[in-house]
């Protein structure tokens with residue numbers, strides 16, 4: 010089996026790659042390295058691995074045929090998509106169209122990594138897949154939310170119109186090794202600050218909630234979804250909900266840091282709550298997370314100690 014992973018040099022793509030290579034699969038990575046990191050993939054020297062530096066917003070002209078396309082390419086951290094707003098919209102729209110066309114031409118299964126951000130600032134909690142979300146199409150954050158909504162719509166259209174086999178996963182906050190130190194998302198930010206003894210900055214009063222899933226659990230869900238005959242969107246995340254303040258406290262405790270927690274003005278458009286309803290993933294895939302936040306944070310902290 011050959012897998013094309015767009016965005017394979019990023020955080021999630023690099024873990025997925027390592028799992029597939031361990032299972033003896035062949036992996037082609039297509040990545041423009043805009044937010045990815047060569048250090049995530051330089052250990053993949055096996056015969057079964059090929060890296061192609063390229064941008065999915067250009068037609069994908071890879072001669073090799075893949076059986077599965079994991080379409081992960083997209084800036085994913087808020088500082089990244091605020092830095093690359095136009096590129097984010099183009100990657101989610103033109104890039105997804107190109108990746109779908111490559112899959113169609115090669116008779117490959119197409120897997121879209123969508124996001125809980127398509128729910129926007131949700132008016133209901135937990136969020137299940139039937140909830141249509143609360144997104145303001147003109148707020149700055151919409152570059153990501155709307156590009157992923159477009160990606161889902163385009164994927165469903167290829168499924169309906171051309172009979173393409175497709176999968177859509179709505180990923181909630183995921184963390185683990187291979188995140189960049191300057192990634193900008195809360196867990197890497199807090200762990201980096203705690204390990205270097207700097208202040209940990211919370212935007213707002215810290216009462217906003219998130220639900221964090223460890224990367225190995227997310228990769229398990231991806232591979233189970235590939236094997237399941239289910240094309241509608243499916244939530245993947247850890248329903249263990251925690252406030253941002255509780256998260257910062259846990260990281261200070263787990264690192265034994267002397268860092269102070271300081272509060273800054275709230276970010277515009279920051280969602281107040283995030284908690285997945287994973288009933289479908291449990292029922293359809295038989296999946297649920299195995300690694301709790303305490304265990305996952307310890308693994309993450311060990312990995313970041315080596316980076317620091």
Ligand SMILES: NC(=O)c1ccc[n+]([C@@H]2O[C@H](COP(=O)([O-])OP(=O)(O)OC[C@H]3O[C@@H](n4cnc5c(N)ncnc54)[C@H](O)[C@@H]3O)[C@@H](O)[C@H]2O)c1
Nearest residue numbers: 016018019020021041042043044045064065082083085183
């Ligand atoms: N990590 C999370 O918590 C999370 C949550 C929800 C959804 N997702 C989705 O999972 C996917 C991977 O996220 P991640 O956390 O690994 O992010 P990441 O930024 O670490 O990885 C994204 C990768 O895509 C590449 N890329 C970006 N634009 C590209 C383009 N136009 N052409 C080719 N490559 C491009 C980047 O260089 C990078 O290697 C994204 O689609 C993201 O939306 C992630």
